[in-house]
Structures are given as C-alpha cells and as structure tokens.
Amino acid sequence: MAKDRLDYRHWHNIVVLTGAGISAESGLGTFRGAGGLWEQQRVEDVATPEAFARDPDLVYRFYNARREHLCGGEVQPNAAHHALADLENLFPGNFALVTQNVDDLHERAGSTRLYHMHGELMKMRCTASGSVFDAPVHFDRDSPCSCCQRAGRLRPHVVWFGEMPIDMDEIYALLADYDLFVAIGTSGNVYPAAGFVQIARQVGATTLEINPEITEGSSLFEFQWRGPAGEQVPRLRDLLMSPG
Numbered sequence: 001m002a003k004d005r006l007d008y009r010h011w012h013n014i015v016v017l018t019g020a021g022i023s024a025e026s027g028l029g030t031f032r033g034a035g036g037l038w039e040q041q042r043v044e045d046v047a048t049p050e051a052f053a054r055d056p057d058l059v060y061r062f063y064n065a066r067r068e069h070l071c072g073g074e075v076q077p078n079a080a081h082h083a084l085a086d087l088e089n090l091f092p093g094n095f096a097l098v099t100q101n102v103d104d105l106h107e108r109a110g111s112t113r114l115y116h117m118h119g120e121l122m123k124m125r126c127t128a129s130g131s132v133f134d135a136p137v138h139f140d141r142d143s144p145c146s147c148c149q150r151a152g153r154l155r156p157h158v159v160w161f162g163e164m165p166i167d168m169d170e171i172y173a174l175l176a177d178y179d180l181f182v183a184i185g186t187s188g189n190v191y192p193a194a195g196f197v198q199i200a201r202q203v204g205a206t207t208l209e210i211n212p213e214i215t216e217g218s219s220l221f222e223f224q225w226r227g228p229a230g231e232q233v234p235r236l237r238d239l240l241m242s243p244g
Ligand code: OAD
Pocket: 018, 019, 020, 021, 022, 024, 025, 030, 031, 032, 033, 036, 047, 100, 101, 118, 159, 160, 161, 184, 185, 186, 187, 188, 189, 190, 210, 211, 212, 213, 215, 227, 228, 229, 230
C-alpha cells in the first residue's frame, strides 16, 4: 500500500524524471494507450535507424510535422513545467531534471539543469561529424548540413529504438547520490529510464510517482500521487518549498 505522507525535511538532492504525460496538458500526445502516437504511426516506420535508411522522406515528414505542431503557438508549457522550473530556481538543495521528452517545453518554462536522454526535436545532427545544430521547423534530405554544407547528411537529433540514450554517464552519476526520485507522466515501458526507480531504491532514495494511471512500474514506488501533472507537480513544489 502506497504511503501518502512524504517526510521531506531532510532532502538535499532531488532527481526528477519526466515523460510524455507532463506535456499532455500542453496539447502534445503521449505515445502509448488509446489515441497515442504509436497507435497512429508504427515505431518501425519512423523511429528506428532502419526506417531512416529505408524511407528517409517518411521519417523527415514525421518529425517535420511534430516540429510544426510544437512551434505552432498552441503548444505552451503548463503548470507542471513551470513548477519544475521554480524548483530548480528555489529549492535550496540540488535539483536535476532528466526528461525522455524531445519537446522543448521544460526549457521554455525556464529549466536549465536538464538532460534530454532521448534527444531534442528542435535539434538536428550531421551523420558524418556528429555535430548538433538548432533545427528549422522543416528540413529534409535536400537541406545542406550546417557544418559540411552537404545535402543528405542531416538527421533529427532524437534517439531511435536500438540507439543509445544521450548523456547516460552524467545521468547515472546523478542517480548515485540523491534523497528523492520523482517520475512524472511516464508509463515505465522504455529502458533505461524505466529502471531508474530500481536504482533509487538501491541507494535508499524516497520514490514518488505522479501519474493519473497505474503504470508498469507503479508498485515499485513508495509514494504514488494519482492525478494530472498540472495539478500534482505544483503541489509537490509547494510542499518542497514550504517551511519544515
Ligand atoms: P507514454 O506514452 O508511454 O506514457 C505516458 C504516460 O503519461 C502514461 O503513463 C499516462 O498515464 C501518463 N499521463 C497522461 N496524461 C497525463 C497527465 N496529464 N499528467 C501526468 N501523466 C499523464 O510516454 P513515455 O513514458 O514518456 O521514446 O514514453 C517513453 C518513451 O517511449 C518516449 O520517450 C519515446 C517513446 O517511444 C523514444 O521515442 C525513444
């Protein structure tokens, strides 16, 4: 049975992991479940290196459409993104944010100590040099690369299935020493992120899941707050910032 009372007064180091659910109230779809992105589009067609080799135009179109939606003006950070940015600024201890999301809503809300382990939609990468650049809303195989000026070398700077997530050495270093681990809006289906809660338990950190639904990993969390991120994350911020 999950506890409902957090003893927060002695915490110094907090690591937060976010997933697609934190951006749901901003109008971005999640991946799994009814209406999720992976129900409309097969992962094998757009999110693997093999898909990019087989049909790059389809892959470019898929990510161009996602970028267009993200930049269209309707998608804005919500109360949960802002609450995490507040914590980074105001929490007296160490606060780090790891996101599986490729959107830039954490940055737009003001977060700076942020690891995009699955890459960034608004960046592109040269497949020859590995250099990473800001991406325009649209690019494709005719776009000249910003470093070598050659067409056909740019790819989205996102992690596809079968590829290594980004910044894992830094992220595992964070996970070696902390008091509280919070997973927000993630279904716990994709490793290595799905395994962070087990690492947290091994180092003796308190674990909290924020999600409206029960997930694959729910039983591993000591505390579970059921509800939308836009409601529950400001509640966490207020709790952590309240005088002990
Ligand atoms: P999923 O789509 O698997 O899960 C989204 C989670 O968000 C679910 O558990 C929902 O219950 C929850 N959720 C929905 N609305 C919410 C709300 N308002 N507030 C809080 N939570 C809400 O997304 P991820 O777990 O992020 O990877 O998926 C992990 C990875 O799988 C993604 O980064 C992506 C995907 O394939 C790659 O593409 C490499």
